[in-house]
Amino acid sequence: MIPRVLSLMILVAFGAGAGIATPFPAKADPIAVGVEHCVVNVPTSDVLNMREQPSASAPIVAQKPYASCGILVTAECYGNWCPAEDGHAAGWMHRRYLAFVSPALYCVTGVAPWDVLNVRAYPSTQSQIRVQLPPNQCDIAFLPYRVGNWQKIRVAGWEGWASLTYLSGQ
Secondary structure (H helix, E strand, O other), rough: OOHHHHHHHHHHHHHOOOOOOOOOOOOOOOOOOOOHHHHHOOOOOOOOEOOOOOOOOOOEEEEEOOOOOOEOOOOOOOOOOOEEEEEOOEEEEEEEHEEEEOOOOEEEEEOOOOOEEEEEEOOOOOOOEEEEEEOOOOEEEEEEEEEOOEEEEEEEOOOEEEEHHOOOOO
């Protein structure tokens, strides 16, 4: 069972519905100091700039494409700007374009004991299967991307899309 406070954090972070290009409502502010974040709310063909200072006019020190993760917010945000690092560079990123990765608290559910849950490359039953999860698999993290009934997840070093029907906590 997910604690109520964490459930509320997840509800705020993942919103109530599915967006195709921008999975979070514009008012979402899913920032958590000391945890991993992903790039959201930018067009899939664009990048998020990491800046030297907390200003849109400051020099760019790195660029992160839409859906890239591995960004650590290192301290409290200063207004709309958050200090962050990605393992290669450190700087400031605008909070509107960051969303935290959930703790790995989810499990496969509703899959028959002899069956598996397919984790796919894209949110479609026609997409390539990246990995198959056993019906008792846990330690699944939700990445901040949802399309319809598909949730992007990370488990055992794999990332891909799975149906929310077969994931606990929903």
